[in-house]
Amino acid sequence: MPPKAEITKEKLLDTAFKIVREEGLEALTARSIAQRLKCSTQPIYSVYGNMEEVKDDVFNRAVDYALASMKQYHNDKNAPAMNLAIGCLLFARNEKHLFRTLYLSDYRRHYLKRNKDKLKEEMYAAFLLLDKRLSTMAESKAEKMFRKLTTYWLGIGMIINTNTSELDIDEATEMLEEMYQTLTVKEGLA
Known part of the structure; x- marks a missing residue:
């Protein structure tokens, strides 16, 4: 009989990440991972103590993947923060x-109680x-302005994500630029 293929942490994480990427976090279970790996759930719990640990690792990988993906967009005419927003x-x-x-899962809140918000930190640094x-602004004013812009782009992102409106990237970009200009005038930067 050939030796059984070893189920490594990396292999489990790759599989779990693919499930979330293709079907969403709610589809991630020990059973769904086991089905994809064609094994029982026992190896999953041998490598990870529980599914929360799996979800944490998947969430971390999703953050890293998102940041890498977001940073790929580049247009020389835009400021770095606008490129990141696009x-x-x-x-x-x-x-x-x-x-x-x-951004929309209940798990995000649970995760952020125990971990720092790496996505927000990167976005704020770019902002x-x-x-x-x-x-030249007071830190509290800059943070407030960032929060307003983030709320705006996140709302636009949700519209794009859920296809609730016919909104293309060019129109969305224009909306972000207009909001930024409005906020700079309101804060006395214009």
């Missing part, structure tokens, strides 16, 4: 289940590079 919109359109996992005038 990259976020493209991610919302192209990776429907991962976007929902990262501060958007405009040299932002460095």
Whole structure:
């Protein structure tokens, strides 16, 4: 009899990530992983103590994947933060289940109670590079402006993700730029 293929942590994580990417976080169970790997659930619990550990690792991988994906968009005419925002919109359109996992799932709140928000930190760092005038603002004002812009782009991302409106990336980009200009005027930066 040939030796059984070893179920490694990496193989489990790859499989779990594929399930979430294709079907969403709610489809991720020990049984769904076992079915894809053609094994029982026992190896999963041998490698991971419980499904929460699997979900944490999948969520971490989804964050890394999202950031890499968002950073791929580049247009020389845009500031780095605008490129990142457009990259976020493209991610919302192209990776429907991962976007929902990262931004719309109940698990996100549970995860963030125990982990830092790496997505938010990266976005905020890029936001501060958007405009040299932002460095002259009080930190609390800059954070408030960032929160407003994030709420706006996330709302647009949800519309794109769920196809609730005929909104293309160019129109969405224009909307983001207009919102940024409105906020800079309101904050006295214009």
